[in-house]
Amino acid sequence: MSLRFLPRLSFVLLASQVLLTIAVAAEDAATPYDVKAHYTKYEYRIPMRDGVRLFTIAYVPKDTSQAYPFLLTRTPYGVAPYGEDRYPKTVWAGEAFERAGYIFVYQDVRGRYQSEGNFIEEHPSIDHLKPGETDESTDMYDTVEWLLKHVPNNNGNVGIWGVSYPGFYTSASIIDSHPAIKAASPEAPMTDEFRGDDAYHNGAFMLAANFDFYSAFYRNQAGLEFPPSRWPEFDFGTTDAYDFFLQRGPDLKSIAATIKNPLFDDTYQNNTYDQYWQSRDISRHLHGIKCAVLTVGGWYDAEDLAGPLRTYKTIEQSDPGIPNTLVMGPWVHGGWIHWQGKSLARVPFNSATGEFYREHIMLPFFEHYLKGKPDPQLPKAYVFETGSNLWRQYDAWPPKNAGRKTIYLRAGGRLSFDPPSASENAYDEYISDPKHPVPYIPYASTDVPQQYMVEDQRFAAKRPDVLTYVSDPLTEDVTIAGPVSPKLHVATSGTDSDFDVKLIDVYPPDYDRAQNEEREKRTDVPPYQEPMGGYQQLVRGEPMRAKFRNSLSQPEPMTPNQVTALAFDMPDVDHTFRRGHRIMVQIQSSWFPLTDLNPQKFVNTATATPADFVKATERVYHSPQAPSGVEVGVMPQP
Secondary structure, eight states, X not given: OXXXXXXXXXXXXXXXXXXXXXXXXXXGOXXXXXXXXXXXXXXXXXXXXXXXXXXXXXXXXXXXXXXXXXXXXXXXXXXOSOSTTOOOSOSSSSHHHHHHOOEEEEEEOTTSTTOOSOOOTTOOOOSSOOTTXXXXXHHHXXXXXXXXXXXXXXXXXXXXXXXXXXXHHHHHHXXXXXXXXXXXXXXXXXXXXXXTSSSEETTEEOXXXXXXXXXXXXXXXXXXXXXXXXXXXXXXXXXXXXXXXXXXXXXXXXXXXXXXXXXXXXXXXXXXXXXHHHXXXXXXXXXXXXXXXXXXXXXXXXXXXXXHHHHHHHHHHHSTTSOEEEEEESOSTTHHHHSOOSEETTEEOSSOHHHHHIIIIIHHHHHHHHHOOOOOOOOSEEEEEBTTTEEEEESSSSOTTOEEEEEEEEGGGEEESSOOOTTSOSEEEEEEOTTSOOBSSSSOOSSOOGGGGGOBOHHHHTSTTSEEEEOOOOSSOEEEEEEEEEEEEEEESSSOOBOEEEEEEXXXXXXXXXXHHHHTTOSSSOOOSSOOTTOEEEEEEEOOBGXXXXXXXXXXXXXXXXXXXXEOOEEEEEEEEOTTOEEEEXXXXXXXXXXXXXXXXXXXXXXXXXXXXXXXXXXXXXXXXSOOEEEEEEOOOO
16 A cells, blocks of 8 residues: 555655656756666566566666666556656666666556556465466566566566565565565565554554545546546545544544545455455565565654564564565655655754665665675664664664663653552543544644654643653663553543554753754754754654454453553654653544544444444553553663
């Protein structure tokens, strides 16, 4: 599904060329590189083992003084421009690759654009193929076989690359991989849609993003179309999705009726971890991989943050011995390819992190494994530590020396690494009202803004239906690395509720003054446009639908007003809370319309009616007998 959510990443105009027009920011380019002057374009229809022909474009270097490896991308988004006399401005992620010289290959997957066959959403992989059966791995195998025999002047080596949905195809293509495939880089790969990628997070449906995507993808007014000449933009009739979804819903059936897309219906109606989702979990099939793998993700990827982490971990376990590296940077979805990566909204990273990745990690990786250039000696994990804004290299992820500690919720809105005492109040409570849900951003928007994952949370802290706990100012840096794991004791007056947990970095009140004094000594960091003193930066947030507390496949009702343990994992972080900052945790029961509303009754949300949505009293306990906190991996400080 992602570069599923193209509209909110401002990629909607790139839908037909989402991979071919990828380029670094204009300021990165020196002299424009003339693709047509250096490459010859060929179009092929490559036969698969079942007779289906897949449309494929190859850009072949005109310089024939040496042989070149293939760099291949498979995509459902189209490989335009079509026609051998039509060239894009760029054929890869920046001029460095084009100047280095590769045979760049792009392929429409089955049933999309110019390729024959039937398109199946996240085509499930088949572990034990029978004669005549095909999946994405066989299509890749057959494609490689054909290219090696029919495209002259190749050196026999193949690399695969793709971001988001093409990242999924990259992962699927290296299962029982062709021996000519020497390197693969699944980047922001959608891996398990129900367990943390585009569709569901801990049982909560990612409403705004899925609606945004499916209001355009695979849809026109008359029904299905492959492909529309241009993805239509949905007319919300308002500037605020919060109001739109409340008025059209709050039930999903009513919301779905506004776009009439069967793929959206499949997504929201399959709302448990059933066979539909399990068969599409590519991590269950990542075996037989023989090539080097570079898996890449962004700490602020709103769509596929879980995918890279799960892909790396699975390959590490299932395919021991192959070169396997995880790269995580301070990026939004695909941001390491498109932008310099110096900042996100008002949060600076103090260096061009995207440029660093492309020049010092990505290019050396492919140059080494496809051309025999010097080994970049990549570690197991090459990650950017936000907060301190430093690149770190580890021999494992999570780091082996990240000791697990719990930061506890305490009475009076306090947060501490010390557990609660017997003299403290036992719980805090609030009323969760589906008619007045907690928004996830403090302003109107009809898409999902990229910066929401570092958004200032002061607006939420002011609401009576949000519990806020904050530590004392830190006397030394605290670096947390690895999964963030809430371990709560809760109760609800209903039979189901969401418990959304947010980990927040609170900037000191005098942050602006201190930063301006430091900035006077430097020339590479512009001044902030607005004060940042007291900024409550979201570091990680995740919903948890309580009925899935024991199983994502078999939901269970909550017993009203009964204290219940609720534990789950949020996606990993690598973040330093600096000295003088404070650590904050917020807990709420709606995060709208980022996620759909919980009726707060044990009903099937796919068939719930507006009458099913009721108020509930929520309690979060923090006593010695029923402690609540967030477990994190704490790194030793140098």
